[in-house]
Amino acid sequence: MEYVPGIPILKPSIDADNKPFWDAVANHELVLQKCRACDVYHQPPRPMCPECKSMDTLEWVQSSGRGQIYSYVNFTTDRMAYPAMKVPYAVVLIELDEGVRLVSNMIDIEPDEIEIGMPVEVVFDDISEDLTLYKFKKRAA
Amino acid sequence: MTATGDAEQPIPHPALWGVLYRNSTPFWEAVKRHELELQRCAQCGHWLVPPRPMCPKCRSADSEWVPVSGHGTIYSWVTYHESPHPAFEVPYSVVLVELDEGVRLVSNPVDIASDELEIGMPVDVVFEDIDDDLTLFKFTRAA
Amino acid sequence: MLQEYVERSYRPDLKPSVASNLIKDNTAIVGIGATEFSRDSGRDELDMACEAIKAAVDDAGLTMDDIDGLETFTLERTSMPTLVGSLGIPNLRFSNQISFGGGASCANVMHAAAAVATGVADYVVCYRSLNEASGHRYGRGDGYVGYLSEAPTLHYGYFFPFGLLTPLSWAGMYGMRWMHEFGVEPEHIGWYPVVLRENAQRNPKAIFHDKPMTHQDYMECQMIVEPLRMFDCCVDTDGAAAVVVTTAERAKDLKQPPAHILAAAQSSPPEQEIQTSYNRPIITGLPETWYMAQELFRVAGVSPADIDVAQLYDPFSLGGLVQLEELGFCERGEGAAFCEGGDRIRPDGELPLNTSGGLLSEAYIHGYNLIIEAVRQIRGTSTSQVENAELSLVTGGPGVPTSGLILRR
Amino acid sequence: MPSIKDAAAVVGVATTGFSTDSGRTEYSLAAECIKAALDDAGLRPEDVDGIVKDVVDGIDAMYIQKAVGIDNLTYASDSRYGTLPLLNAVTAVAAGIANTVVYYRSANNASGKRAGSDFRAAKETKDESLDMIRYDFHAPFGLLTPDGAIGMAVRRYLHEFEVSAEQVGWVPVVCSEHAAKNPQAIFHDAPITLADYIDSDVVVDPLRVLDCAPDVDGAIAIVVTRAERAVDLSQPPAFVMANAQGTSTEGEQLSSYSRPQMSGLPEMGLLGDELYRVAGIGPNDISVAQLDDRFAPLVPMQLEALGFCERGEGAAFCEGGDALRVGGRLALNTNGGFLGEGFSYGTNIIEAVRQIRGTSSNQVSDAEVVLVASGAGGPADGCILRR
Structure with missing residues (x-):
């Protein structure tokens, strides 16, 4: 996807609960929140595990970065698009191998080539000095 | 009163923008012309302050904008000793003026020191052009 | 998580018994009122709220002095004290707001009914006023440019940087998966908006009155966010609407035939978000609507087959179709097939839907126009009246914590 | 006539304690506190089917569900x-x-960064509330804060009834005495004297620093259930005898400048009438109250509005402080109030529950019923709890 120069992307909003996630992304790593007692992943991150109600068994673990496209939308007109992105652009919902789903964009692929079930892996896109985003590219099955 | 009104730290302007605030617009337009006009129910004569779309007394939606005297007395006041906003240097006072018509408006005193303010003090309206967009009504000791 | 939903096995053991439900049959909607629906009202939202509320109070045969409760959305911008000061309500004893956008519409009536059923208030007005068309446009992404530099909430931080900023696209993400899993084609979806547009032709208040649309028009209209096109979207509207709720006992002496509340329900199941609940086991359904429906039918003691007419909250046509599945009118994945050809959902069909034109073709007053239409069906005054309508169902916004009502004569 | 009287009870309460910088997110504080209140009640998150909150708090009920593990919420407001x-x-x-x-x-x-709050952690959003209509008529003149807005009414009260600062000062003094014994209070172990009060800085004349409750970081949680279920739980229930709201036609939030008299709290009067009507008792039956002391001068005004004394006599009621101390005519804000424990609505209900349970750090020996009032200076609300 292509960006329109001069219009900033809306950056993530960060607090103490989700900071480890975005700090990792800035370092080109994808981490997920997991309860070590229950062996369950949580996205979005939260301060307490809803299964065991513990606040100190939550930890951040490395994600495989691999998964598949679970769903997607394709912005075909300016009407509902964010003006920083040139239309058409697609937004994908990735199901990681860990079972957690993340919204993202694809690289190196046209919107009309995107398919549900396509295997993907994470890549990192340094958009600007203070913004790195996780994106995905097609991989061999 | 030392509201600077400079571009760096502008006084909070009344929100005339958008479609949310149309009820208040005639009031601020009159102030801009150095006139004080208030909204009154066209049916029963009840003053609608702050402006509102319906009269709470008779539930009529008909209202009119009427020029008022600009004379009144100080009904209450407060003096800020810690500044809530960079546009306002402390100490400064905010007065609640009861106009002869019986309605009350929040404003600032002009040429009256904080320690001279008294409930019941007679005052007259004056106008102050703050910048191109904003004119405010203020009150000074009655002649 | 969501095991009950996945297995379609509702366990009501947490809920109070139906016998202790004081809303059921004891409360009613007795007044309805609305402003004109337009694309540019030229007025304050406060003005429109006053007009709609006064109309609803007049319709009930009450005076403003009778009103002692107010219910609305947290999204509502009119301030409660200023509204009370404009309407001249002398002794307001109860006020409440509900978040979750359009999911709150029927919940407003539910909470009002709880207040009157327990004597906390006697007559509660529920209202919503919005200049959605001419004022702030919630549904557009470009409104953020130059006013925000980062996502407005922590949660949106996971979506906004990728260009996913609008309800249409959030819903599209569910829709694409739903079409994929159940093999739904665009031409199947089109019948639902077409029938609603037909209903709007008989409703002079509808924004799309006198603007008919054929199935071919639907197929040829512009794709906005694939898989959703222009005619899948609700109509941004300026306007206000209000209803008056009181006890069934008081309703007997009022001007209009009461629309009794047979059941009211609200639901927010696990992993709920505002239209972005992407981390649930399946995203092709609307669990909040399913849970709400279980509770609604449990309290009402009726089944989907007993419903005579329904007003579904349809911000997008897919939202209406999937609700048909979750409400139990058809099986999972069969919502579009249910509407094919349109006959089943027309006013003389087995389940007449959105008889005023719904949010797609009448107006988008955040679901309040649907509640009013559900009442009209009970009164027998709809412009697309269903014969002998005894039970009238209405839902709140899907994809968010939602709500619903079953009204009876 | 239908009534809510005695239909519900408060069965679990908790606070996180208060500080000037929690160092944690509001989401995290909320999750911890709700769990603690449920533990206090002897209930599990799975038992909860309703959540209520204040509009201004950022963390939506949906996110509480995500963290605390509440299954299907069927009531939320x-x-x-x-x-x-x-x-x-x-x-x-x-x-x-x-x-x-x-x-x-x-x-x-x-700590005010608000970065800690969750779902609506908007940092740059415009306030599009139509409350702004009123602010339009105040903000350009520098009337920008709650203390300034309520100061106008306070001055009228002081003026019309010739009330002195020395009289009002007994409210913060007594609250500080109560807070000194309350380990949860932000001003634990820090009582003030009347001289301290008189010497404290004037923030917005006529209000001093010690008239104003301090903003704090922290969370509260309260669990309500049906009366018949309440008796089987971990704690002695605090039954809700009455619960009501009071508003008046010319009432605005802290700035009701258009009504004939600004020196009273008519909303509080309506609230009191309704509470006493529903509960079937009167002010003479009440010897403990948690009143809204966000601004100290509102306390004598509330005493008048709620019928604890005649109009204009609230300040005399407070003078010397004895009537407000434990064992006095009306033990006031026995947790220290918002002035002493910290300004967080809900702490007043929690302290009322402690009195009913007999666990207050300033326990009133025969506390059978406790009155709670809040929202003074705007739309008012309150409740009467009983053993």
Whole structure:
């Protein structure tokens, strides 16, 4: 996807609960929140595990970065698009191998080539000095 | 009163923008012309302050904008000793003026020191052009 | 998580018994009122709220002095004290707001009914006023440019940087998966908006009155966010609407035939978000609507087959179709097939839907126009009246914590 | 006539304690506190089917579900002003549409970054509330803060009834004495004297620093359930005898400048009438009250509005402080109030529950019923709890 120069992307909003996630992304790593007692992943991150109600068994673990496209939308007109992105652009919902789903964009692929079930892996896109985003590219099955 | 009104730290302007605030617009337009006009129910004569779309007394939606005297007395006041906003240097006072018509408006005193303010003090309206967009009504000791 | 939903096995053991439900049959909607629906009202939202509320109070045969409760959305911008000061309500004893956008519409009536059923208030007005068309446009992404530099909430931080900023696209993400899993084609979806547009032709208040649309028009209209096109979207509207709720006992002496509340329900199941609940086991359904429906039918003691007419909250046509599945009118994945050809959902069909034109073709007053239409069906005054309508169902916004009502004569 | 009287009870309460910088997110504080309140009640998150909160608190009920593990919520609402969410919880339970409702607040109001708040952690959003209409007529003149707005009414009260600062000062003094014994209070172990009060800085004349409750970081949570279920739980229930809201036609939030008299609290008067009507008791039956002391001069005004003394005699009632101390005519804000424990609505209900349970750090020996009022200076609300 292509960006329109001069219009900033809306950056993530960060607090103490989700900071480890975005700090990792800035370092080109994808981490997920997991309860070590229950062996369950949580996205979005939260301060307490809803299964065991513990606040100190939550930890951040490395994600495989691999998964598949679970769903997607394709912005075909300016009407509902964010003006920083040139239309058409697609937004994908990735199901990681860990079972957690993340919204993202694809690289190196046209919107009309995107398919549900396509295997993907994470890549990192340094958009600007203070913004790195996780994106995905097609991989061999 | 030392509201600077400079571009760096502008006084909070009344929100005339958008479609949310149309009820208040005639009031601020009159102030801009150095006139004080208030909204009154066209049916029963009840003053609608702050402006509102319906009269709470008779539930009529008909209202009119009427020029008022600009004379009144100080009904209450407060003096800020810690500044809530960079546009306002402390100490400064905010007065609640009861106009002869019986309605009350929040404003600032002009040429009256904080320690001279008294409930019941007679005052007259004056106008102050703050910048191109904003004119405010203020009150000074009655002649 | 969501095991009950996945297995379609509702366990009501947490809920109070139906016998202790004081809303059921004891409360009613007795007044309805609305402003004109337009694309540019030229007025304050406060003005429109006053007009709609006064109309609803007049319709009930009450005076403003009778009103002692107010219910609305947290999204509502009119301030409660200023509204009370404009309407001249002398002794307001109860006020409440509900978040979750359009999911709150029927919940407003539910909470009002709880207040009157327990004597906390006697007559509660529920209202919503919005200049959605001419004022702030919630549904557009470009409104953020130059006013925000980062996502407005922590949660949106996971979506906004990728260009996913609008309800249409959030819903599209569910829709694409739903079409994929159940093999739904665009031409199947089109019948639902077409029938609603037909209903709007008989409703002079509808924004799309006198603007008919054929199935071919639907197929040829512009794709906005694939898989959703222009005619899948609700109509941004300026306007206000209000209803008056009181006890069934008081309703007997009022001007209009009461629309009794047979059941009211609200639901927010696990992993709920505002239209972005992407981390649930399946995203092709609307669990909040399913849970709400279980509770609604449990309290009402009726089944989907007993419903005579329904007003579904349809911000997008897919939202209406999937609700048909979750409400139990058809099986999972069969919502579009249910509407094919349109006959089943027309006013003389087995389940007449959105008889005023719904949010797609009448107006988008955040679901309040649907509640009013559900009442009209009970009164027998709809412009697309269903014969002998005894039970009238209405839902709140899907994809968010939602709500619903079953009204009876 | 239908009534909510005695249909519901408060069965679990908790606070995180208060500080000027929690160092944690509001989400995290809320989750911890709700769990603690449920533990206090002897209930599990799975038992909860309703959540009520204040509009201004950022963390939506949906996110509480995500963290605390509440299954299917079938009652949720947001109220504004004071402790109004309690009325929704009680109404829902009394109407038989919810069994167990949690009321929570969580705010980092002192450290104030708001970065800690969750779902609506908007940092740059415009306030599009039509409350701004009123602010339009105040803000250009520098009337920008709650203390300034209520200061106008306070000055009228002081003026019309010739009330002195020395009289009003007994409210913060007594509250500080109570806070000194309350380990949860931000001013634990820090009592003040009347001289301290008189010498404290004037923030917005006529209000001093010690007239104004301090903003704090922290959370509260309160669990409400049906009366018949309440008796089987871990704690002695605090039954809700009455719960109501009061507003008046010319009432605005802290700035009701258009009504004939500004020196009273007519909303509080209506609230009191309704509470006493529903409960079937009067002010003479009440010897403990948690009143809204966000601004100290509002306390004598409330004493008058709620019928504890005649109009204009509230300040005399407070003078010397004895009437307000434990064992006095009306033990006031026995947790220290918002002035002493910290300004977080809900702490007043929690202290009322402690009095009913007999666990207050300033326990009134025969506390059978306790009155709670909040939202003074705007739409008012309150409740009467009983043993």
